[in-house]
Amino acid sequence: MSIIEMTNVHFVRNQQVILKNINWTVEKNEHWVILGLNGSGKSSLLKLIMAENWKTNGELTVLGTRFGVDRIPELRAKIGIVGSFIAERFRPDIVAENLVLTGRYNASMLYRAFSDTDLDEARGLMRQIGADQLIGRIYGTLSQGEKQLLLIARSLMINPEILILDEATSGLDLFAKERLLEKLHNITQLENGPTLLYITHHPDEITSDFKKVLLLRDGQVFNHGTPPEILTEEILSDFYQMPVSVNIINDAYFVLPKKS
The missing domain is CATH 3.40.50.300 (P-loop containing nucleotide triphosphate hydrolases)
Incomplete structure (x- = not known):
């Protein structure tokens, strides 16, 4: 196909x-x-x-x-996209799984109400791609490689x-x-x-x-x-x-x- x-x-x-x-x-x-x-x-x-x-x-x-x-x-x-240029769009104090969840809304912040179930879905996705060690971490404290991995998880929230x-x-x-x-x-x-x-x-x-x-x-x-x-x-x-x-x-x- x-x-x-x-x-x-x-x-x-x-x-x-x-x-x-x-x-x-x-x-x-x-x-x-x-x-x-x-x-x-x-x-x-x-x-x-x-x-x-x-x-x-x-x-x-x-x-x-x-x-x-x-x-x-x-x-x-x-269509999901990951690039170093996207990394600069997020506040440094956002929690990793919250950032991943923003991918569902194509936003840089969570402006809509979300539930623990939503966050659990984001955490589950992080575990699927091997990013479980980033759960609970603050975005601004991550290395560049960790940020890129988080952005990949974020891009997958829409099931592209x-x-x-x-x-x-x-x-x-x-x-x-x-x-x-x-x-x-x-x-x-x-x-x-x-x-x-x-x-x-x-x-x-x-x-x-x-x-x-x-x-x-x-x-x-x-x-x-x-x-x-x-x-x-x-x-x-x-x-x-x-x-x-x-x-x-x-x-x-x-x-x-x-x-x-």
């Missing part, structure tokens, strides 16, 4: 072509990594999916919603069908990044869990949970396929426009410039 279908999609803003001729299909539970350098169009592609940007040309369908034909507001409630992780490991040290990637594995094991779209410019973050890779360069799809097909020295050297070496260590892909 296809949950995202793009056919010849273009996006132009202020007479500048941001995305050009995007053809891409995502199947349910087919977790993807979108890999590209800064300025490649990754965030613009995501905003098209979330209906924050509007395609200029082409055909776009997300979760059965055809852009330009069907109603969009209902679609936004089916698609979960977008936009540079989710930004600002994390080596060990915090590894712990966060391990927690993402828990999400892929959830019954009726979301399809993940993981945006990064670090190939070493592509774990075995991700079955497909989309290479995006200069607003165009450069290549796509399974990690073994795409993450080769030949393809990546062409993609980065400079010779690179690829080393696979513990199923992680480490890409480095080749020394002349």
